[in-house]
Amino acid sequence: MIADSLILTLNAGSSSLKVAGFNAEDPELGLCIKGAFTGIGSAHPRLVITDRDGTHLLDALPPVAQSQNPEDAQTLLARELTPLISGHIHAVGHRVVHGGDAFNQPTVVTDAVIERLARLTPLAPLHQGANLAPMRSIARRRPELLQVACFDTAFHHGQSAQVRRLPIPAWLDDEGVHRYGFHGLSYDYIARTLKIRAPALASGRVVVAHLGAGASLCALQNGQSVDTTMGFTALDGLPMGTRPGRLDAGIVLYLMREKRMSPEAIEHLLYHDCGLKALSGGHAEVSELESLAATDERAEAALAYFAWRIAQGVVEMATTLGGLDGLVFTAGIGEHSAYVRKAVVAHLEWLGLALDDTANATHAECIHQRTSRAEIRVMATDEAWMIARHTQTLMTSPSHS
Incomplete structure (x- = not known):
């Protein structure tokens, strides 16, 4: 039985879409359901959804015509996932590869936020557009649902100016042409886990x-x-x-x-x-x-x-x-x-x-x-759990309760 109260996480790539559902009422955010939509845009798309024990709930070959891009894939995923979840989805957390200088912590998704993030697509052309597509789709279908953007660049924002600076003219640095770093959600998870396992x-x-x-x-x-x-x-x-x-x-x-x-x-x-x-x-x-x-x-x-x-x-x-x-x-x-x-x-x-x-x-x-x-x-990393944790934090903050 899937938990009655869920936080969903989405990790959207150019050819894949990973989803996970966590028990929002569990302090440890236990995993309830997970899935992967692979082969998006190819001739061989596949959607697999399992429960927390790995038991298959769905293993399907979706129609190619409905699996041509990340937004289509998200719509199809939502349709197949909904009957498998009896509980309430409280929020959806998204992995976003690039947050630029402006987004240094998890942020509630709005139309304005999506547009600002879209301007960063040239800095992450392989990922950014795919990351944003499900946000737009969910905003149209479920405008009341809280969405949270979690950034791979945010974990590195505290680095020194010496580390972030590139040896190029200052006007380029002022425009944001400097080092950001990525995979921050993974590194955040490892840093937190190390404090528990090897303080x-x-x-x-x-x-x-x-x-x-x-x-x-x-x-x-x-x-x-x-x-x-x-x-x-x-x-x-x-x-x-x-x-x-x-x-x-x-x-x-x-x-x-x-x-x-x-x-x-x-x-x-x-x-x-x-x-x-x-x-x-x-x-x-x-x-x-x-x-x-x-x-x-x-x-x-x-x-x-x-x-x-x-x-x-x-x-x-x-x-x-x-x-x-x-x-x-x-x-x-x-x-x-x-x-x-x-x-x-x-x-x-x-x-x-x-x-x-x-x-x-x-x-x-x-x-x-x-x-x-x-x-x-x-050490195993878990970016989905990290996204869920950040999303839960925003859910329970006074400004969004």
Whole structure:
């Protein structure tokens, strides 16, 4: 039985839509229902909804004509989800990749807020429009329903001016061209969880590696973000599944001048055709690369490059921190790839990090040897729960009660 009082969370991407429902009356916000609409805009859309135990409530192949964009997908999801929920939906929390300078904390969604966020789409073209589409759809169908926008950039707002500033003219900085950082909802969750599971480590110098299709690192000092590898956009920093990460800006000029590529073509190249996909010759998923690595030199080289760059980034973050007390791996690759974790730590042995191969192979939470100079942990992240927590806070605040 689904709880009578729910907070829904939506994480909308360009080709997927994830939903989760949490018990609003539970202080711990227990998970009640979750679902994923994948293949949006493709010839093979799929919608799966399960209860908190993973039991399938729905496994459907929606009509392609009704799954062409995030807004259509949200409408269809709502139609299929409604009969499965007997209780009342109190609010919907949304993940929004970019909040710019103006949005440094969770915010109640209004038409004006949506329009201000839409202006940031050039800074996150792969995500922002998809994030906003369900907000517009819900506002039309359920205008009385509280919606809350939760930002991936907000967690990093407290970073110093030195970290946020780029070495470009002040007028550009004044216009908002500086470093923001992303994956903040994930880092917020890890910081909070560390305070419970490892309070001594949480008060120290920790680098968190959020490794998924998008990848970045965050330097935490006493649970606060002091540096991160992503910057002005989600293209910066580490190489990713299809994005290059840090790149010489002169390459973009070369593509414009010598290859006569349009801004739109360059944008597509940088967001969809680089990273591990480019290095391996077509494979963006780490799980695929691992299965190919023994017989495919390009797959092996792509993984080696990925691990090397992550290790370089860890050292950069440790430089900001002035040392390293712990390294935490999280997100899809960080939580499930013993191969990548081992390869990363191998580059950091000179810092005194020592991996326990048995613990790493079994995906234990603590995967360091007792002699290691820094703890090495594997922790599951939960951005949906973090969104629900922020939404609950706004629900119960005096100004919105």
